[in-house]
Amino acid sequence: MTQTQSNDFDLTTSRIIKAPRALVWSAWADPVSFAQWWIPTPIKCKVVAMDLRPGGSFVTEMSENGGPFMPHLSACFLNIAEAERIVFTNALVDGWRPAAAFYPTPLTATITFKDHPEGTEYVAHVMHKDRADRDRHEELRFHDGWGTVAAQLAALVEPR
Amino acid sequence: MEQYSDELSGIFQALADPTRRAVLGRLSKGPASVSDLAKPFEMALPSFMKHIRFLEGSGLIRTHKEGRVRTCEIERKRLAAVEGWLLEQRALWEGRADRLEQFVTRIQQQVKPK
Numbered sequence: 001m002t003q004t005q006s007n008d009f010d011l012t013t014s015r016i017i018k019a020p021r022a023l024v025w026s027a028w029a030d031p032v033s034f035a036q037w038w039i040p041t042p043i044k045c046k047v048v049a050m051d052l053r054p055g056g057s058f059v060t061e062m063s064e065n066g067g068p069f070m071p072h073l074s075a076c077f078l079n080i081a082e083a084e085r086i087v088f089t090n091a092l093v094d095g096w097r098p099a100a101a102f103y104p105t106p107l108t109a110t111i112t113f114k115d116h117p118e119g120t121e122y123v124a125h126v127m128h129k130d131r132a133d134r135d136r137h138e139e140l141r142f143h144d145g146w147g148t149v150a151a152q153l154a155a156l157v158e159p160r
Numbered sequence: 161m162e163q164y165s166d167e168l169s170g171i172f173q174a175l176a177d178p179t180r181r182a183v184l185g186r187l188s189k190g191p192a193s194v195s196d197l198a199k200p201f202e203m204a205l206p207s208f209m210k211h212i213r214f215l216e217g218s219g220l221i222r223t224h225k226e227g228r229v230r231t232c233e234i235e236r237k238r239l240a241a242v243e244g245w246l247l248e249q250r251a252l253w254e255g256r257a258d259r260l261e262q263f264v265t266r267i268q269q270q271v272k273p274k
Binding site: 009011013014015017018019023024027028033036037038040122124126128 | 246249250253254255256257258259260261262263264265267268271
C-alpha cells in the first residue's frame with residue numbers, strides 16, 4: 001500500500017514484539033483482548049463495535065472510577081488484511097458515513113504487522129489532518145486517562 | 161521532516177522515564193545542583209548522572225560546572241519548541257504499543273510455560 005508523504009502532523013511508532021504475528025494480530029483483532037490494553041488501567045475499556053471489514057464500525061467506550069461508560073473512539077475501518085494490516089479513520093463511522101464529530105482531530109491510522117526474526121514488527125502510522133484546536137487540546141489532556149506523562153509535559157511546555 | 165521526528169523521539173524518550181520527569185518537574189521551579197537533584201532518588205550517583213546526561217543530550221536541560229558543583233537548568237526554549245499537541249498524540253500511541261507488547265508477552269508466557 002502506498003503511503004502519502006508524511007507531514008508535520010504525522011507520527012509513527014513501532015515495536016519489535018517477541019511473539020508470533022498471529023498472536024499479535026489476535027491481541028488487536030479480538031475485542032476481548034483488545035479491551036485489555038487499548039486504554040491504560042485502571043480505566044475500563046469496552047469494545048462496542050469491531051467489525052473488521054472495510055466500512056465496518058469501530059467504537060470503543062471508557063469508564064473511569066466505576067462511572068458510566070463514555071464515548072472514547074468512534075471510527076470506521078477502511079482496509080483490513082488478515083494478520084497484516086488494519087486501517088481506520090475517525091472521520092467516518094459505520095458504513096462510511098461522515099462522522100458528526102471526531103476527537104480530537106481527524107485521523108487515519110494504519111497498523112501493520114510483519115514477520116521479524118525476533119517475532120513481529122508492529123507499526124502504527126497515524127496521519128492527522130491538522131493540530132487540535134485549543135479547546136480540544138485542553139480536553140485531550142484527560143483523554144485516555146493520559147494523566148501522567150502528557151499532563152506533566154503540557155505543564156512543563158506551557159509558558160508560565 | 162525526518163530530523164524533526166528524530167528530535168521528537170529524543171524528547172519523548174527523555175520524558176518517558178519517571179526519574180527524568182521528576183528532575184524536569186524540579187527544574188521547572190528553578191536551577192539546582194546535581195547532588196540536590198539526586199537526593200530524592202534511591203540511586204547511585206553514576207546512574208543518576210546517566211539521566212542528567214540523557215536530558216542534556218535531548219536539549220531539555222543545560223548544565224554548567226563551577227568548582228565542584230554542577231548546576232542544571234531547564235531549557236525552556238527547547239520545551240516551548242515542542243509541539244505539545246503532537247507530542248501528546250505520540251505519547252498516546254507509544255503507550256498503546258507498550259501495552260499491546262506487554263499484553264502479548266504475558267499471553268505468550270501463559271501459552272508456553274517455561
